[in-house]
Amino acid sequence: MEEDFSSIYGGLPPELVEQLEREQQIIKIRLDRRKFGKEVTVIEGLTGSKSELKQLAKKLKSKLATGGTVKDGKIELQGDHRHRVKDILINELGFLPENIMIID
Secondary structure (H helix, E strand, C coil): CCCCCHHHHCCCCHHHHHHHHHHHCCEEEEEEECHHHCEEEEEECCCCCHHHHHHHHHHHHHHHCCCEEEECCEEEEEECCHHHHHHHHHHCCCCCHHHEEEEC
16 A cells, blocks of 8 residues: 655655655544453554554654554554544644544
8 A cells, every 4th residue: 555656746855745745644543442442543544664654653652652563554552542643643743633533
């Protein structure tokens, strides 16, 4: 599910291409219940390579002081962090608020 926008945006600077990619992503944040009633926050809709997703997951885990992983192009964080994740994505990582949906 990796998209390469370099051919679409031609010779634009990488920073601008990265910003355009962020503006086009629709990110869904939802809560899953696993075995024994454990809650997991799932973040989906992020584009990028697996290493980029792992890097983002590492930042989120550090900010939220929780464990987590990257599976099937989704970031999974232990616990209910839906609203805090949205705040971090907007305020610290530059994603647009209208492109982030919290699914209850």
